[in-house]
Amino acid sequence: MNTAVNRDVQLVRELIRSCxxxxxxxxxxVGLAPDVRDEITERMERVRxxxxxxxxxxxxxxxxDHLLTVAHYFTGLAAQLLDSGLxxxxxxxxxxxxxxxxxxxxxRLAGGSYGSSGDSGGF
Numbered sequence: 387m388n389t390a391v392n393r394d395v396q397l398v399r400e401l402i403r404s405c406x407x408x409x410x411x412x413x414x415x416v417g418l419a420p421d422v423r424d425e426i427t428e429r430m431e432r433v434r435x436x437x438x439x440x441x442x443x444x445x446x447x448x449x450x451d452h453l454l455t456v457a458h459y460f461t462g463l464a465a466q467l468l469d470s471g472l473x474x475x476x477x478x479x480x481x482x483x484x485x486x487x488x489x490x491x492x493x494r495l496a497g498g499s500y501g502s503s504g505d506s507g508g509f
Contacts, residue, residue, distance in 0.1 A: 394449040398437050400495050401453060404460075404488040405434035411484040418481060422467075426481060429463065453496040460489035 412418060412426045433456055440447050467482035 395441065395444070397449050397453055397495055398440050401437045401456060401492060402434055404456075404492055405430045405437070407488055408460075408481070408485055412481050415481050426463075426467075433459070450496050453492050457489045457492040457496070460485050460492070464489065 408430050409427060412423050412430075415423070418426075440449065440452065464482045464485035467485065468479065
């Protein structure tokens with residue numbers, strides 16, 4: 387396996403780790419409304435499942451672009467949660483901040499670019 391493939395595998399594993407981190411935060415947010423928790427869980431599981439598919443189909447996806455697209459998607463999701471008017475007692479604020487944090491982390495891993503390679507609404 388060459389270095390580029392190894393890097394891609396590592397980036398995808400970091401993406402999966404980000405999904406698990408958000409899922410864990412949502413699970414710990416006891417005041418989070420069940421419908422909001424279910425929506426976040428569904429979205430994170432979809433992103434995680436896509437990432438597992440990328441690992442199985444090594445080389446079929448530009449991992450760098452995918453990582454930036456997911457980071458962009460996470461930023462939008464975090465903004466939705468944080469702009470929803472829910473205060474910190476509901477748990478949404480902590481989850482929103484965690485998603486923001488994971489978005490920044492993924493961007494750093496991808497090389498610091500803040501661009502996106504297309505519409506991230508497909509997640």
